[in-house]
Amino acid sequence: MLSNLKAQPADKILTLMAAYREDPRPAKVDLGVGVYKNAEGVTPVMRAVKEAERRLVETQESKSYVALAGDPAYADAMIGLILGESVARDSIAAVATPGGTGAVRQAFELIKIANPAAKVHVSNPTWPNHVSILKYVGIEAVPYRYFDTETRGVDFEGMLEDLGKAAEGDVVLLHGCCHNPTGANLNLTQWQKVVDLINEKKLLAMVDIAYQGFGDGLEEDAQAVRLVASSVANVLIAGSCSKNFGIYRERTGILMAISADAETPIVQQNLNFLNRQNYSFPPDHGARVVTTILTDPELRADWAAELEEVRLSMLGLREQLAEELRERSGSDRFGFIAQHRGMFSQIGTTPELVEKMRVDSAIYMVSDSRMNIAGLNDKSVPILAKAIVDAGV
Incomplete structure (x- = not known):
């Protein structure tokens, strides 16, 4: 065979x-x-990572499994980092994942369960793994114009024109900040127009945010994803801790799904189900390090400074x-x-x-x-x- x-x-x-x-x-x-x-x-x-790991070594008494969704404290900490107070916690389902790539994969799997006919509209160009994973899971990727090779900026008019052809129920995949591979980003006025189009066309928004803090600052880099999250009914957010915490090999990510409060329990059940099918329980060491840093004022300040x-x-x-x-x-x-x-x-x-x-x-x-x-x-x-x-x- x-x-x-x-x-x-x-x-x-x-x-x-x-x-x-x-x-x-x-x-x-x-x-x-x-x-x-x-x-x-x-x-x-990073200094804060070293200190958090030292504390874990001294205090951790078990390496038993965590929950299917991961440690709830990690979800709360990451939701606070990425979304702040922009969305009510009761409307967010979340699972820990093996890196941002795991979050992207689980998001695509969730899309396929929710709407098998959905197409995912991706920027041209985008991170190659976006298209590769979509092809593997059997979802059609539709490119939309993004990078202008003459100005090396965003072809925003072309982007809007192409997204205007999306069908109801389709998904628009956006980069939350620090676009990979181009480095060219939308401004907030442009983001608002994209949000308006998503709502008009009744699309699902998906935001991949892997570089928060690498662009204009921690809070500044979160502005776009917070705008989308607070303005669109259904949003998927794939987050990564590889870059901004420097814990690449720990494979620490998170997938968030925003929906109406009444829908959150069933969305959470589906996210848990997908974790079970793919890797059962998510890795915890990196998530525990991140949680330790984000919930300790002194460590968080040192991490943010570095x-x-x-x-x-x-x-x-x-x-x-x-x-x-x-x-x-x-x-x-x-x-x-x-x-x-x-x-x-x-x-x-x-x-x-x-x-x-x-x-x-x-x-x-x-x-x-x-x-x-x-x-x-x-x-x-x-x-x-x-x-x-x-x-x-």
Whole structure:
């Protein structure tokens, strides 16, 4: 039977990582994998995480299973972080998941149960796993225009025109902040227009928020998802703690579902059911660390301060790269890099020129020209700027 299996398509980012490791050139620059790195190229364990883990080691007396939905205190803490007071708690069902990816997968499974005919409208481009998982679970993904390769901003008119073709009951998948892979984001006025369209067309909104705190700040990055949550009747929110808590390998995520208060118990039952079918009980260590941090004022303040240092570091690299490119190119055509937010920017060039930068200058970025800003430092910014200009981007 196993002889019937076929080779699966290679993951572009994992393939890129392998090629980077094998490149002997000392000045090579890795801008592919979506992991935060400091100036020394290290993904550090945050101070508050270390302290929370120390406390857990000293006080935790059992490694028994948690509930199917995970620890209720974790759900409460994450709902507070992402949604604040924008939605009544009684209208929110939630389950802990293995990372933000697990939350996305469970959301798609829930959509298929609720409306097997629903299509999911995704930005063009979007995080590749969105489309890959939709294909695997048998839901049609419909792209809507998003990234303008001329301005490197949002093609908002095209976005609205395409979403206007969605059918009642379809799903609109939105990035809560720090759009991956482009770094180009909607402003709040644009978000309100999207909300109005969702309500007019009677669509379900789904928000993937994986980078809260990496863009304009913890509260600022939550504004869009809070607007959607407080304005649309049915909303799914997939949250991740990988980036803003730096606990990538702990696989800590959450799926929230907002509905009318009377519907919340049945929605919660369905979320619990999906957890049971996929992995039974969710992992708890990362969730327990996050809960410890968010419910302790001193730890939370220290975590928020370190997260702000991370955000400002990436913003500084953006500004440095934009200025370096301005000087080398003699134009402002790369100014969008300083305007984008989060870990990523898509510079809007061809796979051929991306490959040319790899061959000529040992610059490793995904073929669609997405680059991880956090993969840079003061020394590698001039190397990248020279490579971009020399390649004729």
